[in-house]
Amino acid sequence: MDVGDTDPDTYVVSFDANGGTSSMANVNAFGEYTLPENGFTAPDGKRFKCWNVNGVEKSAGDTITVLANVSIKAVWEDAPIPEIWVGGVGMFDGDYLANDAMSTTRTQPISGGYAHYSEGILTLYGYSYTGKGYYNESEYNYAAIYSTIDIAIVCVEDTFSSLVAQGDDSCNGIVSTSDVLIRGNGSLTVKAEDRAIFIDGDLTVNGIGLTVINVWSNQANSISITTGKGVEVTSTKGIGFMAQDDVNIYASKLKITAFDHAIHTSGNVNLSGEILELDSTNGSGIYAMSGDTVVNNKNVTISGYASISCDELTINSSNVELNGTLNYHHAILAYNNVIIIAENITIKSNGNGIFSYGDIVVKCDNIEIDCVYGTALYASDKLVDVEAEYIDLSAQTCIMANEVLVTATNDIDLCATSSYGIYSESDVRITTKNINIESHDTAFYSDNGRLIINATENVSLISNGGKQAVYGYLTVTAKEFIMAGVTLNKLFEYTFNNQFDKEYAVFEGDAVDNLTQTHVISSNSSYIDRIETNVVKITELVHILSDWKHNDTHHWRDCSCGSTHEMDTHRGGTATCNDRAICVYCSEPYGDLADHDYGELIPAVDEKHTPAELSPSVAAHYHCAECGKYFTEGKTETTLDSLTGETPTHSFDQKHNSTHHWDECSCGLKQNESIHTGGTATCKDRAICQTCFEPYGDLADHDYGELIPASAEKHTPAELSPSVAAHYHCAECGKYFTESKAETTLDALTGETPSHSFDQKHNSTHHWDECSCGLKQNKSIHTGGTATCKEKAICETCSAPYGDLSDHDYGELIPESAEKHTPTELKPSVAAHYHCAECGKYFTQSKTETTLAELTGETPTHSFDQKHNSTHHWDECSCGLKQNENLHTGGTATCKERAICETCSEPYGDLADHDYGELIPAVDEKHTQAELSPSV
Numbered sequence: 001m002d003v004g005d006t007d008p009d010t011y012v013v014s015f016d017a018n019g020g021t022s023s024m025a026n027v028n029a030f031g032e033y034t035l036p037e038n039g040f041t042a043p044d045g046k047r048f049k050c051w052n053v054n055g056v057e058k059s060a061g062d063t064i065t066v067l068a069n070v071s072i073k074a075v076w077e078d079a080p081i082p083e084i085w086v087g088g089v090g091m092f093d094g095d096y097l098a099n100d101a102m103s104t105t106r107t108q109p110i111s112g113g114y115a116h117y118s119e120g121i122l123t124l125y126g127y128s129y130t131g132k133g134y135y136n137e138s139e140y141n142y143a144a145i146y147s148t149i150d151i152a153i154v155c156v157e158d159t160f161s162s163l164v165a166q167g168d169d170s171c172n173g174i175v176s177t178s179d180v181l182i183r184g185n186g187s188l189t190v191k192a193e194d195r196a197i198f199i200d201g202d203l204t205v206n207g208i209g210l211t212v213i214n215v216w217s218n219q220a221n222s223i224s225i226t227t228g229k230g231v232e233v234t235s236t237k238g239i240g241f242m243a244q245d246d247v248n249i250y251a252s253k254l255k256i257t258a259f260d261h262a263i264h265t266s267g268n269v270n271l272s273g274e275i276l277e278l279d280s281t282n283g284s285g286i287y288a289m290s291g292d293t294v295v296n297n298k299n300v301t302i303s304g305y306a307s308i309s310c311d312e313l314t315i316n317s318s319n320v321e322l323n324g325t326l327n328y329h330h331a332i333l334a335y336n337n338v339i340i341i342a343e344n345i346t347i348k349s350n351g352n353g354i355f356s357y358g359d360i361v362v363k364c365d366n367i368e369i370d371c372v373y374g375t376a377l378y379a380s381d382k383l384v385d386v387e388a389e390y391i392d393l394s395a396q397t398c399i400m401a402n403e404v405l406v407t408a409t410n411d412i413d414l415c416a417t418s419s420y421g422i423y424s425e426s427d428v429r430i431t432t433k434n435i436n437i438e439s440h441d442t443a444f445y446s447d448n449g450r451l452i453i454n455a456t457e458n459v460s461l462i463s464n465g466g467k468q469a470v471y472g473y474l475t476v477t478a479k480e481f482i483m484a485g486v487t488l489n490k491l492f493e494y495t496f497n498n499q500f501d502k503e504y505a506v507f508e509g510d511a512v513d514n515l516t517q518t519h520v521i522s523s524n525s526s527y528i529d530r531i532e533t534n535v536v537k538i539t540e541l542v543h544i545l546s547d548w549k550h551n552d553t554h555h556w557r558d559c560s561c562g563s564t565h566e567m568d569t570h571r572g573g574t575a576t577c578n579d580r581a582i583c584v585y586c587s588e589p590y591g592d593l594a595d596h597d598y599g600e601l602i603p604a605v606d607e608k609h610t611p612a613e614l615s616p617s618v619a620a621h622y623h624c625a626e627c628g629k630y631f632t633e634g635k636t637e638t639t640l641d642s643l644t645g646e647t648p649t650h651s652f653d654q655k656h657n658s659t660h661h662w663d664e665c666s667c668g669l670k671q672n673e674s675i676h677t678g679g680t681a682t683c684k685d686r687a688i689c690q691t692c693f694e695p696y697g698d699l700a701d702h703d704y705g706e707l708i709p710a711s712a713e714k715h716t717p718a719e720l721s722p723s724v725a726a727h728y729h730c731a732e733c734g735k736y737f738t739e740s741k742a743e744t745t746l747d748a749l750t751g752e753t754p755s756h757s758f759d760q761k762h763n764s765t766h767h768w769d770e771c772s773c774g775l776k777q778n779k780s781i782h783t784g785g786t787a788t789c790k791e792k793a794i795c796e797t798c799s800a801p802y803g804d805l806s807d808h809d810y811g812e813l814i815p816e817s818a819e820k821h822t823p824t825e826l827k828p829s830v831a832a833h834y835h836c837a838e839c840g841k842y843f844t845q846s847k848t849e850t851t852l853a854e855l856t857g858e859t860p861t862h863s864f865d866q867k868h869n870s871t872h873h874w875d876e877c878s879c880g881l882k883q884n885e886n887l888h889t890g891g892t893a894t895c896k897e898r899a900i901c902e903t904c905s906e907p908y909g910d911l912a913d914h915d916y917g918e919l920i921p922a923v924d925e926k927h928t929q930a931e932l933s934p935s936v
Contacts, residue, residue, distance in 0.1 A: 011066050016073040018052075019043045029066040036060060038074060046076035084117060085134035085146040086127075091117040094657075099128045108659065113161070118657050121670065123154040124161040124186070132167040136175070141194060142168055143175035150179045150201070152611075154673065155186030155208045165192040172198050173214065180220075181611060184208050187229070195219065195238075202245075204612045205231075217242045217260065222267065224612060225249040233257070239264045239283070246270070246291070253277075254297070261287040262304065269310065272296035280304030285322075289335065305329045307347075312336035312358065317343075324349035330374070334358065337382075345369075352378050353395065359383040360401070371395035381425065397423060398437075403449075403584075404428040408435075416440060421461075424449045426572065427584050434458045440465040446472035453477065548586035555586035578627035598622040598631060609648040611669035617645040654692055661692035684733040704728035704737060715754040717775035723751040760798055767798035790839040808836040810843060821860040823881035829857040866904055873904035 013033060015024040020040035027033075037060045038048040050057045052073040053064055064070075082090030086097055095104035097115045108114065113126030122145070133144040144163040145153070153174075155161055165171035173190035174180065179201035182188065187209035190196040196214035197203065203220035209229035212218060217238035222245035225231060230253040233240045240256035241247060246267040253275040256262040261283035263269060268291035276297035278285035285302035286293055286309065293310040295317065302308060303323035313334045320342045324331035331349040332338060337358035345367040347353045352374035354360055359382045367388050369376040376393040377384050379401035386405070391412045393399070398414040399406075403426040406412065412432045414421045416439035422428055426449040434457045437443040443461040444451045450473035453459050459478040463469040469483045546558040556567040570591070572584030577596040580589035599622060607617040621643050622631040630638050652663035652671070662673035676697065678690025683702040686695040705728060713723035727749050728737040736746050758769035758777070768779035782803070784796025789808045792801040811834060819829040833855050834843040842852050864875035864883070874885035888909070890902025895914045898907040925935035 012069045013066060014069075014071045015040075016071055018074045018076065020046075020074055020076065031065060031067075032063050033066045035062050035064065035072070040074050042076055042079065045079055047079040049075045049077040051075065083120075083147065083149045084122060084151060085143070086115050086117070086122065087129040087144060088131060088133045088135075088142075090134075091115070091122075093118055097127070100130065113159070116659070120149060120668070121152045121154060123156060123660075124159070124184075124188070125156050126159040126161060126186075128162040128164075130162075130164040130166065132171050133165055141170040141172055141175070143172045143198075144190070144192070145174045145176075147176040147180070148178065150181075150668070151176060152181040152183065152670065153188075155182070155184035155188050157185035159186040160189070161186060162189045163191070165190075165194070165196075167193075169193050169215075172196070173212075174199070176201055179612075180204070181206070182208060182210070187211070189213070196233075202612065214238070217264075219243070221245055223247045223249070223265075225251060227251050230255070233262075235259060240278075240280075241265075243267060247288075249273075258283070261285075262302075263287065265291060267291045269293040270296075274298050276300045276302070278302040278304070278307075284309045286310060292336075306333055307331045309333045310335075313338045313340075313356075315340040315342065317341075319343060320345045320347075322347045322349075324351060330355040331369075331371075332356070337361070340364065347371075347376075349374065352376075353393075354378065356380065356382065359385065362386045362388070364388045366390045366392075368392045369395065375400050377401070397421075399423070402426050404430075406430045406432070408432040410434070412436070414438070414443075416443075420445045422451070427452060430454070432456075436460040436462075438462045438464065439469075442471050443469045444472060444474070445470075449473065450475060455479075458482070548588070550583070550586050550588045550590075552590060555583055555588065576626040577624055577629075594626075596622075596624040596629065596631070597626045598635065599625060601633065607645060607648055609650075609667045611665070611667055614648050614650065616647040619643045656689075656692050656694045656696075658696060661689060661694065682732060683730055683735070702728070702730035702735065702737065702741075703732045704741060705731060707739065713751055713754055715773050717771070717773055720754045720756070722753040725749045725751075762795075762798050762800045764802060767795060767800060788838050789836060789841075808834075808841065808843070809838045810834040810847060811837060813845060819857060819860055821879050823877070823879055826860050826862070828859040831855045831857075868901070868904050868906045868908075870908060873901060873906065 010028040010030040012026050013029050014026045017023070017040045020042055022039065022041045024039040035051050035058055040048070042048055050059050052075050053070065057075060058064065080092070082092060084091050087100065089097055089102060089104055091097060091104055094106060095117050096106070096108050097104050098109040099113045108116070113128055115127040116123045116125065129144055132142040134146040135142050136146060142165060144165040163173050165173050171193045173192040173196035176199045180199050181204045183206040185207050189211040190213070192214040194214065195216050195218055196212040197218040197220065199220040201220065202222045203224070205225040205227060207227050209227065210225070210231045212233040214235055215237050217235060218233065218240065219242045221243065223241055223243045225248070227250070229251070231249065231251040233256040235258040237259045239260045240258035240262040241264070243265040244267065245265070246269070247263055247265045248270045251273045254271065254273060255277040257279045259281045262278035262280045262285045264287045267288070269286055269288045271294070274297065276295065276299065278301070280303065283304055284306045285304045288310040290311060292312040293308060293314070295315045298318045300315065300317050300320045302321070305324065306329040307322040307324050311334065313332060320340065322331045329350070330352040331347045332354040334356040335358070336356070338354055338356045339361045341363045343365045345362065345364050347369040350372045353369040353371050353376040355375070355378045357380050360377055360379045362385070365388060367386065367390070369392070371394065373396060375397040376395040377386070377399045381402040383403045383405070384399055384401040387407045389409045391406065391408050393413070394415040394417065396417055397419040398416050398421050400420070400423045402424065404422060404424050406429070410433050412430065412435040414437045419439070419441050421437035421439040421443040422445070424446045428444065428446070428449060428451045430453045432455050435453060435455055437460070439462070441463065443463055451470065452475045455478040457479055459476050459481045461469045461483045548555050549558060550556070550570070554567060554569055557565045568585065570583035570586070570588070573581035575581040575591055575594040577594050580593060581591050582589055602621055602623055604620040605618040608615040620633050621638070622635060624631070630640050630643060632638050650665040650667065650669055652665050655662060655664045656676070660673055660675055662670045664670045674691065676689035676692070676694070679687030681687040681697055681700040683700050686699055687697050688694070689696050708727050708729060710726040711724045714721040726739050727744070728741060730737070736744050736749055738744050756771040756773065756775055758771050761768060761770045762782070766779055766781055768776050770776045780797060782795035782798070782800065785793035787793040787803055787806045789806050792805060793803050794800070795802055814833055814835060816832040817830045820827040832845050833850070834847060836843070842850050842855060844850050862877040862879065862881055864877050867874055867876045868888070872885055872887055874882050876882045886903065888901035888904065888906065891899035893899040893909055893912040895912050898911060899909050900906070901908055923936040926933040
């Protein structure tokens with residue numbers, strides 16, 4: 001470097017996206033440069049790996065040396081496939097996602113709601129999202145939350161989270177190809193333009209308040225909800241909850257409003273809680289035709305085409321209101337038994353009230369059934385058993401069954417609008433205070449059964465349609481008995497037991513005319529007298545019969561007179577393995593027990609130990625559906641306890657992440673999740689959680705102290721010391737910080753320690769080493785080298801030229817050379833001169849420097865003239881050089897002139913022959929007066 005040279009300019013560092021998108025600005029740098037974080041957007045399916053610097057891979061934060069312009073290229077690698085997408089963003093373990101954000105962070109958002117994903121748990125801290133969400137190309141739909149693994153969604157206590165999937169009619173709320181557990185003490189609302197919940201696995205909800213609003217059906221393999229808060233579902237065009245397996249819901253309030261079924265499942269339904277409201281526009285409130293339904297809610301309101309359709313139904317409630325008036329369907333349709341225990345029951349239907357292929361058992365305070373068409377209680381060939389204070393039934397037929405037992409502590413009112421009050425193939429036993437059966441057709445109809453009424457007050461059996469009031473056997477015990485109809489000729493046997501104060505029965509209408517001793521076969525009256533038109537008085541009470549008495553084979557009644565009446569063998573009833581058959585007349589058991597109903601072998605059940613279920617193993621066995629007893633595979637009686645293994649229990653280990661700790665079982669169940677608390681952070685150590693003893697949170701602020709001012713670099717001939725930037729120094733941890741309090745190191749604050757950097761410098765006589773600070777050393781005179789006439793001597797130390805040039809090597813005088821112009825040579829003349837063999841220069845005779853061109857004359861050239869002889873022509877120079885010699889050619893000779901050469905225009909060759917023509921004959925001489933001509 002020569003004296004006075006300066007430092008080079010900075011160089012350009014540019015960035016190549018290498019297939020990515022967006023841009024990064026160029027920077028200027030010289031020397032050490034720290035590679036930045038990636039600012040490009042990765043190509044689809046890729047993520048940033050590192051930088052490529054001149055073929056070498058470098059990480060962000062690494063340093064490089066910039067001594068020329070350099071292009072730094074982004075290197076991408078295949079991005080791992082996320083297991084969960086939230087708001088259209090793939091999340092990995094430890095990711096945070098702020099409300100409506102389009103990318104994740106590795107640190108918790110400072111403000112607003114957010115989601116956090118860690119080890120299969122998605123925690124919602126008041127997270128909200130509105131948009132299409134993740135697009136599933138294989139299913140052609142979107143999802144606000146999409147998962148491919150078992151996932152737990154935790155709604156943090158006292159927070160409200162919201163998912164609104166909108167923008168396309170294929171937008172779903174929560175979609176998963178595996179099980180989903182939603183838990184916590186917060187609230188979650190899911191709205192969707194398609195399905196709010198669409199899970200190809202089991203759905204479990206614990207603790208949270210859940211609101212679901214969507215268009216089409218919500219679906220899961222099974223649904224299990226347990227919460228002290230409310231669950232509200234609205235499906236405008238589909239099913240509220242649809243499941244392949246069981247639906248179990250406990251909620252303080254469960255409200256489902258759906259266009260189709262409110263609940264649809266191929267399994268069982270078990271509902272409990274305070275309030276149940278199911279409303280279906282075009283289906284059933286509950287549709288579970290392949291499974292049993294159990295409803296244990298305190299207050300139940302269900303409406304739809306049919307309120308409930310299932311296999312077996314059990315309701316245990318305070319108030320039950322069922323409305324099936326939307327079409328000609330049943331309020332309840334059951335393929336097996338119906339058992340309802342409640343305080344108040346109200347059923348309205350355009351079809352049947354309760355339609356069952358099994359028994360109907362109702363225990364309540366008040367029951368009211370109003371059916372426009374159909375039957376209020378229909379039990380096919382089974383039993384209807386009703387116990388209540390008040391019973392009010394209105395239908396085309398009030399009760400139709402094989403056997404009927406009705407008990408009311410107050411009143412029974414049956415109104416059959418077009419058919420029977422009660423239709424039964426067997427006995428009907430009614431115990432009440434007052435009973436009124438009013439029918440358009442027949443109040444009681446049975447070919448084989450007996451209507452047995454035991455009333456403490458009044459009995460009224462009325463036909464308004466012109467038929468008999470009773471068709472069958474009749475036994476009435478009451479204070480007053482009124483029967484109104486056209487005829488009694490179908491009254492096979494009639495007994496009126498007036499064991500009270502009155503002695504008469506009242507028959508209204510034409511039936512009185514047909515009443516004779518033949519029609520009254522009574523064991524306690526010898527004859528009757530007509531007192532008035534419609535009053536028959538029993539005048540002699542001879543036999544006062546006892547209640548039924550019995551032994552193992554017979555039943556009978558005893559009279560106070562000592563006689564025995566109505567002795568007969570026990571009849572009717574069906575024995576089971578639990579109970580002997582019950583005689584239809586005396587209601588006493590008789591005969592032997594039936595064999596057990598073993599049914600199919602129930603296969604063994606493995607122990608279940610999952611987050612949602614703890615159940616023991618159960619050995620293969622038979623279970624008698626009648627008596628409830630259990631039997632081994634060999635049909636030996638046993639107990640369920642003997643068949644059942646130990647119930648597994650959760651064994652919890654404490655686990656933690658950066659923000660929370662929890663107890664986790666090997667099955668994956670997590671509980672007691674809490675935020676880290678306690679402990680005191682310093683700038684060296686994070687706070688230690690007082691519960692799990694793990695460090696958490698951020699470090700405390702440093703003790704920065706006063707700003708230590710910058711010290712400049714010293715570089716003088718006498719001293720070398722580096723610069724130190726202005727900084728803070730923490731007295732607690734000993735760390736260093738920049739003026740903006742960003743953490744750094746002393747090395748980073750300290751410049752390079754200067755060192756004498758010597759450049760060799762020189763002048764015309766000397767050379768030396770000199771530093772920028774002015775320090776000089778090793779000064780010496782130039783030596784060595786040999787000067788020529790061309791170059792000065794080169795110093796052997798510093799390689800700089802020095803001194804004078806040497807004299808030229810003229811040599812001998814080169815004499816003048818004359819010009820040469822011959823046929824074989826053309827050369828110019830050259831004046832006499834000298835020529836230096838060292839430098840190649842030319843000099844005149846007086847040794848004045850000149851050039852070869854100045855010494856050299858004009859180069860001669862050939863100057864040709866055309867020449868010829870008699871046969872040829874050619875070009876000839878004055879030096880005698882001939883060229884282009886050729887024979888004469890062309891032209892035409894005549895007898896007068898030779899041919900002219902077409903090239904040189906000279907005559908050549910011989911003359912041509914004459915053109916003689918024809919012989920001209922001789923002409924004689926003419927010598928006349930008129931002509932004188934010679935002879936020819």
